[in-house]
Amino acid sequence: xxxMTPVLTQFxxxxxxxxxAGGSLLLLFGAWGFQYIGHYDPCALCYDQRHIHMAVIAxxxxxxxxxxxxxxxxxxxxxxxxxxxxxxxxxAGFSAWHAGIEYKWWAGPETCTASGGGSVSVSxxxxxxxxxxxxxxxxxxxxxxxxxxxxxxxxxISAAMAGLSIAVGIRGLKS
Numbered sequence: 001x002x003x004m005t006p007v008l009t010q011f012x013x014x015x016x017x018x019x020x021a022g023g024s025l026l027l028l029f030g031a032w033g034f035q036y037i038g039h040y041d042p043c044a045l046c047y048d049q050r051h052i053h054m055a056v057i058a059x060x061x062x063x064x065x066x067x068x069x070x071x072x073x074x075x076x077x078x079x080x081x082x083x084x085x086x087x088x089x090x091x092a093g094f095s096a097w098h099a100g101i102e103y104k105w106w107a108g109p110e111t112c113t114a115s116g117g118g119s120v121s122v123s124x125x126x127x128x129x130x131x132x133x134x135x136x137x138x139x140x141x142x143x144x145x146x147x148x149x150x151x152x153x154x155x156x157i158s159a160a161m162a163g164l165s166i167a168v169g170i171r172g173l174k175s
Contacts, residue, residue, distance in 0.1 A: 012074075013074065013077040013078070013081070013168065013172045013175075014064070014067040014068070014071070014073075014074040014077045015064060015067075016064075016077065016081050016084075016165065016168050017059065017060040017061075017062075017063035017064040017067075017077075017080055017081060017084050018060055018061065018064035019060075020056060020060045020081075020084045020085075020088065020161060020165055021056060021057045021058075021059070021060025021061050021064065021084075022060075023056075023157075023161050024053040024054075024056040024057050024060070024088075024161075025053075025057055027053050027154065027157060027158075028050060028053050028054070028057075031046070031049075031050055031150070034142075034143065034150065038143070040142040040143050040150075041136045041142070042136065042142075043112055043136040043137060043138040043140075043142075044109075044111065044112040044136075044138060045094075045098045045101070045108070045109075045112065045138045045151070046098075046136075046138075046150070046151070048094065049091065049094060049095055049098065049151065049154055052087065052090060052091040052094060053091060055087050056084060056087050056088060056091065059080075059083060059084050059087060060084055063077075063080040063083070063084065066080075067080070077172055078169040078170070078172035078173045079169075081165050081166075081168055081169040081172065082165075082166065082169045084165055085161075085162045085165035085166045085169060086162075088158050088159075088161045088162035088165060089158075089159070089162045091154070091155075091158035091162075092154075092155050092156075092158035092159035092162055093155075095151045095152070095154040095155035095158055096151075096152075096155040098138065098151040098155075099141075099148075099149055099151040099152040099155055101138055101139050102138075102139055102140065102141040102149050102151060102152075103141075103149075104139065108138045108139050109138065112136075112137060112138035112139075
């Protein structure tokens, strides 16, 4: 018996983009929780990862809303699911790249790593010196669990969401 069948058929295919939007929203809530409750300030690449999840939310809401408004478009659901999965794959790759920077596997952008060299405005330096804005480096993991940083967990969760979406999309093409 296929153990994935109950999970994959729990939601109508046309609602799957909404489910992935909800998953990305939960990831954003987690990031905001770390920032505002845990006081772990994000770096520039962390903000970029959030923007990617905002794109997943926008696509998921747009595709899901479109299929609710026009039920006849449900025949295109697998392709819409693949589009959301593509953004999630990008999220996984980007997050893995950021995690690699944190683990010093490769160099990151000069504008946000300890190696420096990027341009910083005088107002940024003065704000950081006054304690108004923290200086957060992209090559330093602010938090880890079991040796995996937040970027690493984002990569793993985004990859899992993408893989599940691809499986659902393929199943939708077959049915």
